[in-house]
Amino acid sequence: MTSSKPYLIRAIYEWIADNGCTPYISVDTTFPGTDVPKQYIVDNTITLDISSEATHQLLIDNEAVTFKARFGGVGHDLYIPISAVVAIYAQENTQGMEFPYEEHENYLDETEQADLPEAIPAKTGKLQLKVISGGKEQ
Incomplete structure (x- = not known):
């Protein structure tokens, strides 16, 4: 049988x-093929607002979550393999589902992790996505 994860x-x-709540996903950014704005990654994870208000052309298929969004006024095409999604939950009350981290061959070792750029705080203004850490908006 195919994985139940994309269906869930x-x-x-x-x-x-x-x-009436806001769906957020947490993503393991070390997973191969994950394409998200690098400057918003914290501890190899990024949390994204995937509501219809924050995304354009959102598609959740059996392979990946894909959409267009703006970060700091700059448009990005995001690609998140289903295996990289570690949680989906409501921003307002954290109800949702966590998934186990999936092992993969290209997991970044400590040296590679040290080479990742430092996260920068989200800029204020007309951002459509919000960077959060530990369930709190920055």
Whole structure:
């Protein structure tokens, strides 16, 4: 059988949105193929608002979560393999689902992690996505 993970992500996304809440995903950015704005990565993780207000052309298929979004006024095309999604939850009450981290061959070792750029705080203004750490907005 195929993985149930993409089906669960889609179902929880719909449940969160139907209840008037904001769906967020947490992503393991060390997973191969993950394409997100590097400057917002903290401890190899990025948390993203994937609500319809924050994204354009959101697609959650069996392979990946893809969408367009603006960070600091700059447009980005994001690509997140389903295996890189470690949680989906409502921003307002943290209800949702966590998934186990999946092992992969290209996991960054400590030296490679040290080479990643430092995270910078989110700029204020008309950002559509919010950078959060530990469930709190920065």
